[in-house]
């Protein structure tokens with residue numbers, strides 16, 4: 001079983017600068033402490049873009065310093081908040097394709113992770129230009145029948161939130177033409193700042209909350225509404241013929257308690273059920 005950690009939308013800022021009421025570095029530090037303590041056995045951490053909020057060099061320097069505490073190796077995708085040039089100046093050893101896009105392959109025991117660069121510099125929607133599509137087509141061909149797992153920032157389909165849908169991947173049809181649901185095991189996406197799961201053209205996908213602020217679930221609103229729902233990372237377990245994604249609200253500090261399974265005989269007998277409830281009443 002291959003274990004991966006998926007993080008997205010870190011929105012890093014220069015030191016001491018908040019982002020919409022959150023401290024991006026503190027949020028990531030909490031995530032890293034949780035990953036190191038609970039999932040240090042993961043093979044990779046993949047972060048699907050909006051590494052920076054506004055593409056500032058100082059934000060990437062801050063991020064690089066923070067990621068130095070992560071005990072699991074990491075790989076990075078870019079989002080619309082990023083600046084490819086400044087990102088590459090700071091993350092000098094980041095793997096890129098021949099055209100200079102931050103696209104790369106990670107070979108794993110469960111298949112190939114393909115990290116795509118959907119950043120269209122200067123706008124908030126995403127795109128995959130001819131160079132990037134050609135790279136993807138080549139990589140899919142190279143991999144043969146090995147399972148492929150795609151990581152990228154922009155969803156190539158609408159999710160029902162108007163602002164996000166207006167800023168999705170523009171040339172989704174070109175991407176769809178390259179993908180075969182028999183080969184693509186899962187798509188790991190960002191951009192929406194919400195937990196969303198489903199399938200597109202037969203390919204399953206998951207999207208996560210950001211480590212900072214979120215978009216509220218307002219499907220009918222013409223105006224984008226933000227919220228401070230809990231930040232998340234996902235723990236991904238990939239085995240033969242299956243992908244399992246756990247959404248972890250890692251900042252939760254409330255109580256936990258041991259669960260004692262109910263004996264079957266209690267469910268069969270209403271008197272015993274009432275007795276069991278009385279003895280095991282928990283006042284919450």
Ligand SMILES: [Fe+2]
Nearest residue numbers: 009050081191
């Ligand atoms: Fe974002």
